[in-house]
Amino acid sequence: MILTEKHKELIERIGVFHEHKGMQPLVGRIIGLLLVHEEGEVSFDEIVENLGVSKSAVSNALTFLQAKGRCVYSTRPGDRKRYFAMKVSDWREDFEKELENIAEIQKFIDEVLEVRTNKNPEFNCRMRDFSDFLGFFKKEIPALFDRFKKQQV
Amino acid sequence: MILTEKHKELIERIGVFHEHKGMQPLVGRIIGLLLVHEEGEVSFDEIVENLGVSKSAVSNALTFLQAKGRCVYSTRPGDRKRYFAMKVSDWREDFEKELENIAEIQKFIDEVLEVRTNKNPEFNCRMRDFSDFLGFFKKEIPALFDRFKKQQV
């Protein structure tokens, strides 16, 4: 597949987006390429060529993405190449994990509340309030998915 | 205020947590200190002493936190020092922003779908599904806050 300027520009923006999320630049670009690529399956050297980077960099980035469970590869009979693809399949699971990860701050807030004295009750009260909300939020996540299913038809 | 080992250890863990979120180490430690500190208001040089870092580093980190709207300072009559505190007050707003930020990936997914051909309809279908969910999710956020308020009594 040959990439148009529009493709390249979109890949670039998806890359930057993921960089801001803490990933290294190339990892973000690869995510972009795998998403934009027609077949959704891209060979190792197609990545190397399209992104203009070294094999070692691609190898490391793909190892990382696989370790994080965000990408997989498949092989084809009589072809030693590996074809890499995003695991969009379980976006539900991924998204759930990301939400729970956000709510992880609750753990710290609760620990902070245990350690704090009563010298600033207003501060404590607000933190308790926030912690309560995070607990509520976590509980509500499954229901959210259910409601989505229902209204989807 | 004198910090116990428990305080220091908690500050450290809160620091690492924020580092993983992409912030620079000292910024994370300062967040920890401001949360753990009894009064919730900490002077510039208390930060310098307790964290054992230079004035310049603290100055830059505080400028950053203020720019991000995560911390503020207040002064006291007849006292030139600045007392810094976290803005736990509007956690609601912050949290809402963070959720919307997550959902921002929808924008990219939609752009990707526009660019993609129909060579891999299953892939496209899943992405469309994910995009739909993200749209649903964004719409549901305000209702989530409302329900929290109600069940809170």
Place this chain on the structure above:
DNA sequence: TTATTGGTTCTGTATTTGCAGAACTAACTG
């Protein structure tokens, strides 16, 4: 006025990051 306090800005640097390039391995091919 000079001295002190509270904080900022500038300059330099040790550490870390992100990648290139080469050497390497493992599997297939002729």
Place this chain on the structure above:
DNA sequence: CAGTTAGTTCTGCAAATACAGAACCAATAA
């Protein structure tokens, strides 16, 4: 067997990061 292909691992380096230290500034105090 030697040669090729597909990818990995190792070594090194340019650039970015995160901070220290010193110079600096602005406001108050003496």
